[in-house]
Amino acid sequence: MRLLAIAGGVGGAKLALGLARLLPPDDLRIVVNTGDDETFHGLHVSPDLDTVTYTLAGLSNEEMGWGLAGESFRALEALGRLGADTWFRLGDLDLATHIRRTDLLRQGATLTEATREIASRLGVRHAVVPMSDEPVRTIALTDEGELAFQDYFVRRRCEPRIAGVRLDGAEYAAPSPAFTAALAEADAIVFCPSNPLVSVGPILALPGVRAAIEGFGGPRIGVSPIVGGTAVKGPAANMMAELGEEVSCVGVARRYAGLLDRFVIDAVDAAHADTVAQLGVRPHVANTLMTTEADKVALAREVLALAGGAA
Amino acid sequence: MRLLAIAGGVGGAKLALGLARLLPPDDLRIVVNTGDDETFHGLHVSPDLDTVTYTLAGLSNEEMGWGLAGESFRALEALGRLGADTWFRLGDLDLATHIRRTDLLRQGATLTEATREIASRLGVRHAVVPMSDEPVRTIALTDEGELAFQDYFVRRRCEPRIAGVRLDGAEYAAPSPAFTAALAEADAIVFCPSNPLVSVGPILALPGVRAAIEGFGGPRIGVSPIVGGTAVKGPAANMMAELGEEVSCVGVARRYAGLLDRFVIDAVDAAHADTVAQLGVRPHVANTLMTTEADKVALAREVLALAGGAA
Numbered sequence: 001m002r003l004l005a006i007a008g009g010v011g012g013a014k015l016a017l018g019l020a021r022l023l024p025p026d027d028l029r030i031v032v033n034t035g036d037d038e039t040f041h042g043l044h045v046s047p048d049l050d051t052v053t054y055t056l057a058g059l060s061n062e063e064m065g066w067g068l069a070g071e072s073f074r075a076l077e078a079l080g081r082l083g084a085d086t087w088f089r090l091g092d093l094d095l096a097t098h099i100r101r102t103d104l105l106r107q108g109a110t111l112t113e114a115t116r117e118i119a120s121r122l123g124v125r126h127a128v129v130p131m132s133d134e135p136v137r138t139i140a141l142t143d144e145g146e147l148a149f150q151d152y153f154v155r156r157r158c159e160p161r162i163a164g165v166r167l168d169g170a171e172y173a174a175p176s177p178a179f180t181a182a183l184a185e186a187d188a189i190v191f192c193p194s195n196p197l198v199s200v201g202p203i204l205a206l207p208g209v210r211a212a213i214e215g216f217g218g219p220r221i222g223v224s225p226i227v228g229g230t231a232v233k234g235p236a237a238n239m240m241a242e243l244g245e246e247v248s249c250v251g252v253a254r255r256y257a258g259l260l261d262r263f264v265i266d267a268v269d270a271a272h273a274d275t276v277a278q279l280g281v282r283p284h285v286a287n288t289l290m291t292t293e294a295d296k297v298a299l300a301r302e303v304l305a306l307a308g309g310a311a
Numbered sequence: 312m313r314l315l316a317i318a319g320g321v322g323g324a325k326l327a328l329g330l331a332r333l334l335p336p337d338d339l340r341i342v343v344n345t346g347d348d349e350t351f352h353g354l355h356v357s358p359d360l361d362t363v364t365y366t367l368a369g370l371s372n373e374e375m376g377w378g379l380a381g382e383s384f385r386a387l388e389a390l391g392r393l394g395a396d397t398w399f400r401l402g403d404l405d406l407a408t409h410i411r412r413t414d415l416l417r418q419g420a421t422l423t424e425a426t427r428e429i430a431s432r433l434g435v436r437h438a439v440v441p442m443s444d445e446p447v448r449t450i451a452l453t454d455e456g457e458l459a460f461q462d463y464f465v466r467r468r469c470e471p472r473i474a475g476v477r478l479d480g481a482e483y484a485a486p487s488p489a490f491t492a493a494l495a496e497a498d499a500i501v502f503c504p505s506n507p508l509v510s511v512g513p514i515l516a517l518p519g520v521r522a523a524i525e526g527f528g529g530p531r532i533g534v535s536p537i538v539g540g541t542a543v544k545g546p547a548a549n550m551m552a553e554l555g556e557e558v559s560c561v562g563v564a565r566r567y568a569g570l571l572d573r574f575v576i577d578a579v580d581a582a583h584a585d586t587v588a589q590l591g592v593r594p595h596v597a598n599t600l601m602t603t604e605a606d607k608v609a610l611a612r613e614v615l616a617l618a619g620g621a622a
Contacts, residue, residue: 042414075386078407082432084414092403096389099410103353103395121393 001027003307004186008033008199009048010065010233011225012192013055014290016126018300019190020056021293025125029182030056033194034111034130035138035167035202036149040088041079043098044105047150048199049115049130050097057122065233068093087155112176129182131203134173138198139166149198158235162242165197170205183212188307191222193288195236196255197243204259213259220261221306222281223288223299224249227266232289249283250275257281262306264288264299314618315497316341319510320359321376321544322536323503324366325601327437329611330501331367332604336436340493341367344505345422345441346449346478346513347460351399352390354409355416358461359510360426360441361408368433376544379404398466423487440493442514445484449509450477460509469546473553476508481516494523499618502533504599506547507566508554515570524570531572532617533592534599534610535560538577543600560594561586568592573617575599575610 003023007016007030016030033048054060054068061069071091080086090098097118104114110133119128140152142160152158175183194200204210213220226249231237237247245251249265253276256263263281265272266288276283284306290296314334318327318341327341344359358377365371365379372378382402391397401409408429415425421444430439451463453471463469486494505511515521524531537560542548548558556562560576564587567574574592576583577599587594595617601607 041410042417043410072383072385072403074383074403075407075410078404079411082407082411082429084407084411092383092385093389095406095410096386096393096395099352099354099386099406100390100393100395106353118393 001187001304001307002185003028003188003190003304004182005030005190005192006194006200006203007031007048007052007192008194009051010055011290012048012194012199013052013060014296015190015192015223015300015303016052017055017293018290018296018298019303020126021297022300022304023126025127029127029129029178029186031129031131031179031182031203033199033202034132035136035170036153036198037135037137038088038148038150040090040098041084042102043090043095044102045088045090045098046101046111046115046130049128050094053115053119053122053124053128056119056124056126056128059122067091088150089154110176112178127178127182129178130176131179132173132206133176134169136170136173136202136206137168138202139168141166153235158238162239164243165201165239167202167205170202171207173206175206175209179206179209183209183216186216186218188218189213189216189220190303190307191220191256191260193223193225193232195225195231195234195239196252197236197239210259219307220259221264221303222252222256222260222262223264223303224252224266224269226252227288228268248272250279253279253281253283264303264306312338312498312615312618313493313496314339314499314501314615315493316501316503317505317511317514318342318359318363318503319344319505320362321366322601323359323505323510324363324371325607326501326503326534326611326614327363328366328604329601329607329609330614331437332608333611333615334437336438340438340440340489340497342440342442342490342493342514344510344513345443346447346481347464347509348446348448349399349459349461351401351409352395353413354401354406355413355422356399356401356409357412357422357426357441360422360439361405364426364430364433364435364439367430367435367437367439370433378402399461421487423489438489438493440489441487442490443484443517444487445480447481447484447513447517448479449513450479452477464546469549473550475554476512476550478513478516481513482518484517486517486520490517490520494520494527497527497529499529500524500527500531501614501618502531502567502571504534504536504543506536506542506545506550507563508547508550521570530618531570532575532614533563533567533571533573534575534614535563535577535580537563538599539579559583561590564590564592564594575614575617
């Protein structure tokens with residue numbers, strides 16, 4: 001069974017790792033948001049692609065919750081001395097990824113090719129696929145004006161009140177050929193527990209993607225990133241609240257109406273199951289917190305079972 | 312008295328430091344070779360500019376003889392894991408310089424502006440000036456074919472036998488405006504003890520520079536980089552030998568005939584003084600090895616005395 005997983009950063013990467021432990025490389029393609037890619041110091045930084053790649057490579061930094069294990073920040077400190085803005089924390093090891101990616105792009109590689117090369121060198125055997133080879137930029141529309149996503153999320157720590165999100169370029173950016181192929185060849189689609197607004201949203205906004213998923217013939221399974229009224233990680237809950245959406249798995253299910261057949265909600269949210277069902281999505285209650293690798297594999301196994309594949 | 316110092320890498324930087332200890336910032340401009348600039352990983356690396364800047368900033372690595380004190384190589388090792396060539400050793404702190412410079416250039420700064428910004432941030436108060444804002448590339452013509460200078464010097468450790476040097480772009484690259492101004496305003500010119508072929512050579516090859524120095528009205532003082540038949544540092548002796556030139560201060564003086572009034576040769580080379588004088592350059596014997604800072608200041612003091620300035 002061929003699975004297409006749609007993912008953003010940390011939450012998506014965790015489920016992707018669980019799935020990768022259960023499926024051979026040919027049977028899993030992880031399509032990743034690039035809407036919060038940003039250029040820092042002239043280097044192309046792809047936070048979600050790197051989070052997924054580092055997680056699958058077993059290199060992610062568990063203590064920090066982002067970046068690479070054993071990271072150091074000497075180059076960044078030196079960049080600061082040279083007058084550069086250093087609010088986006090790029091480690092020495094992480095910088096190598098951005099330098100390499102930027103150089104590969106400069107040499108003419110697509111983002112898909114650069115991502116494949118980097119992931120492969122780090123020992124990742126499953127396909128990590130950028131949603132598009134063309135730029136999409138997620139802009140937070142806030143009470144302090146428009147902010148590029150990393151500016152809003154990292155520099156301003158989500159403090160400006162958000163009134164909306166604009167996905168610059170999304171209507172023109174073609175899905176990457178590898179994404180299109182994964183959509184065409186998938187037997188099932190999984191929405192990882194990623195931010196529905198700024199991780200999954202940009203992927204769905206690409207031309208043809210929403211329609212393809214709406215008309216998809218196989219099972220489509222989502223996992224809620226909101227557990228007990230809060231996001232496991234990241235700004236999803238905060239953003240949904242400020243946008244006036246219900247901060248619960250119900251709010252997420254509402255966003256995904258028409259796109260999902262099954263929706264995995266956490267055991268603490270079991271009381272929401274009926275409301276989710278009324279949205280036309282069949283709920284499935286499970287333990288969705290992924291702390292250990294065993295947790296990740298266990299949730300992936302449930303998702304695969306819902307998808308009808310071997311688990 | 313306004314001094315224009317012409318410099319390459321380590322030897323030039325040492326004398327420049329000595330001069331900087333004796334002259335106020337307005338009275339010293341150090342024009343630096345950029346012929347062995349190279350692009351590594353998409354980053355603009357200017358080895359000689361950085362050596363001079365780091366030396367003046369008091370940040371140079373005395374043990375390694377190049378680069379920055381307290382350097383580490385974590386990003387480079389990570390780049391190696393990602394498949395990049397890592398024979399040119401770029402440290403974590405040094406990488407910050409190259410990232411910053413490349414970003415400033417990308418934003419439209421000239422190399423002169425980027426160099427000034429970086430030097431200023433590192434606390435350098437004297438002017439470090441690239442010979443040109445336009446690209447010049449020193450190519451080693453060897454028995455193994457043409458090699459970019461860093462390729463010949465660092466990767467191949469000067470092993471291929473050299474038959475000549477070509478300075479790609481030198482005939483079209485305008486001297487930087489700051490270099491032109493320094494030439495026009497200088498009361499004296501100093502040729503630092505740098506490689507005459509690949510450090511001073513590219514500077515002299517720029518349009519109008521040789522003629523301007525030939526016709527210069529004030530004193531022109533050189534310091535021999537060859538001491539006792541060998542280069543204090545770098546490939547000068549090896550290159551001169553393979554090109555059939557005399558590997559001594561005489562060989563250097565021959566290259567600089569018509570450009571110098573005084574030539575400082577080391578005490579160990581005192582026997583060459585008459586031969587140097589026969590080339591039309593008046594020799595001055597001094598201790599030229601610059602190990603300690605006191606050595607650098609002492610040699611700078613002798614040079615300034617020859618230039619007729621206060622020392």
